[in-house]
Amino acid sequence: MLAATGPLLRLPQLAIHLDRGVNDGLALDKQTGTQPVWGLGDAASADLLAELASAAGVDAADIRGFDAVVADAARGxxxxxxxxxxxxxxxxxxxxxxxxxxxxxxxxxxxxxxxxxxxxxxxxxxxxxxxxxxxxxxxxxxxxxxxxxxxxxxxxxxxxxxxxxxxxxxxxxxxxxxxxxxxxxxxxxxxxxxxxxxxxxxxxxxxxxxxxxxxxxxxxxxxxxxxxxxxxxxxxxxxxxxxxxxxxxxxxxxxxxxxxxxxxxxxxxxxxxxxxxxxxxxxxxxxx
The missing domain is CATH 3.40.630.10 (Zn peptidases)
Incomplete structure (x- = not known):
C-alpha cells in the first residue's frame, strides 16, 4: 500500500546567531544534524508509525514491514x-x-x-x-x-x-x-x-x-x-x-x-x- 502524509516533519537549521561561521561553509553531521522534529512532548509519546498507519488507513498493529521515505513537501x-x-x-x-x-x-x-x-x-x-x-x-x-x-x-x-x-x-x-x-x-x-x-x-x-x-x-x-x-x-x-x-x-x-x-x-x-x-x-x- 502506498500513502502520502503531506507536510509532517521539519529539519530546523541552527540559527546563524549560534553558528557565526556558517556563511564560511556549512558541513552537516549526517547523524546528529539530520534529525527532524515532528511533535511536542517526550520521546516516549512519539509514535510515528501510528501516524503513518492512520494516513494509510490501516491499523499500526497490522503493519509487518514498511519503507518510510522523507521528501520535500513544498509545492512547485x-x-x-x-x-x-x-x-x-x-x-x-x-x-x-x-x-x-x-x-x-x-x-x-x-x-x-x-x-x-x-x-x-x-x-x-x-x-x-x-x-x-x-x-x-x-x-x-x-x-x-x-x-x-x-x-x-x-x-x-x-x-x-x-x-x-x-x-x-x-x-x-x-x-x-x-x-x-x-x-x-x-x-x-x-x-x-x-x-x-x-x-x-x-x-x-x-x-x-x-x-x-x-x-x-x-x-x-x-x-x-x-x-x-x-x-x-x-x-x-x-x-x-x-x-x-x-x-x-x-x-x-x-x-x-x-x-x-x-x-x-x-x-x-x-x-x-x-x-x-x-x-x-x-x-x-x-x-x-
Whole structure:
C-alpha cells in the first residue's frame, strides 16, 4: 500500500546567531544534524508509525514491514518574467517522468509495429544496482514477457532489441550566470532554449553519432529546438541509466533531458518551455 502524509516533519537549521561561521561553509553531521522534529512532548509519546498507519488507513498493529521515505513537501511554483521559470524539488528526475507519461498517453494510437514503453526506475542516484533499479533485471524481463506474448522466440527478441531505440531522459546543467567558468566555454545550454542532447567521449552518456542524428530528426519533427551538453573537462560529469540499460539490452541509446539550475538542491530550477518541449519530442519518439 502506498500513502502520502503531506507536510509532517521539519529539519530546523541552527540559527546563524549560534553558528557565526556558517556563511564560511556549512558541513552537516549526517547523524546528529539530520534529525527532524515532528511533535511536542517526550520521546516516549512519539509514535510515528501510528501516524503513518492512520494516513494509510490501516491499523499500526497490522503493519509487518514498511519503507518510510522523507521528501520535500513544498509545492512547485511558476514565476519570473512571463512566467518563464518553474522551481520545485526533485525535478531530477520527475521532469522526465512527467514528460514521458504525457507523451505515452498521447501516443496511445502509435502505429503497429511500434510498441511505446516508459520505464521509470528506482535508485538511480544510488547507482541503480538493485532489484528494481536500471542495473537489475526488471526491464529486460518485462520486454522478454512482452515478446513471448507476441509469439516471438529468443532470436526474434534480440532482433527486436537491435531495431529498437531507447531515449534515456535525465536533467543536465544549464550554464549558471554567476559561475559560467564551471561550464564548458563553448557548449553552453541555457534555460528556455530547448531540451539537451548529452554527449561524453568516455561514454558516461550513451549518445553516439547515429543517436545524435536521430535526436535531431525527432526534434525537427516536433518543431522543438535542441541544445548540446558536455561537461567542462576539469569538472567530471555524472552519468545516467542510459549506459546501464544499453549494456544490459544492446538497444541503441540516446541520452537527453532538459537543462536546469541548482541540481540536487531542495529547489531545482527549470525553464517552463523546456518541460513542454521535452514532452513534445518524446511524443514524436513514441510515434516511431
Amino acid at each position: 511554483a511558476v514565476f519570473g518574467k512571463d512566467d518563464a521559470f518553474f522551481a520545485a524539488g526533485r525535478l531530477d528526475d520527475l521532469a522526465s517522468v512527467h514528460a514521458g507519461v504525457v507523451a505515452l498517453i498521447e501516443a496511445a494510437d502509435a502505429p503497429a509495429p511500434v510498441i511505446p514503453m516508459l520505464a521509470a526506475f528506482d535508485h538511480e542516484e544510488l547507482g541503480s544496482a538493485s532489484r528494481s533499479g536500471a542495473a537489475g533485471p526488471f526491464l529486460e524481463d518485462v520486454l522478454a514477457r512482452v515478446y513471448a506474448s507476441l509469439g516471438a522466440d529468443a532470436a526474434d527478441q534480440r532482433r527486436a532489441f537491435a531495431a529498437s531505440w531507447h531515449l534515456s531522459s535525465d536533467v543536465g546543467h544549464s550554464v549558471h550566470p554567476n559561475f559560467a567558468h564551471r561550464h564548458d566555454p563553448v557548449v553552453q545550454p541555457l534555460l528556455g532554449s530547448g531540451p539537451i542532447l548529452k554527449i561524453n567521449a568516455n561514454q558516461r552518456y550513451a549518445t553516439d553519432a547515429v543517436g545524435a542524428a536521430a535526436w535531431a530528426a525527432w526534434c525537427e519533427g516536433a518543431g522543438v529546438p535542441s541544445q548540446e551538453f558536455v561537461s567542462n573537462n576539469t569538472v567530471p560529469c555524472g552519468s545516467t541509466i542510459g549506459p546501464i540499460t544499453a549494456t544490459r539490452l544492446g538497444i541503441r541509446t540516446v541520452d537527453v533531458g532538459i537543462p536546469i539550475l541548482s541540481m540536487h538542491s531542495a529547489r531545482e530550477l527549470a525553464g517552463v518551455s523546456d518541460l513542454y518541449d521535452l514532452s513534445r519530442v518524446a511524443r514524436t519518439f513514441f510515434a516511431g
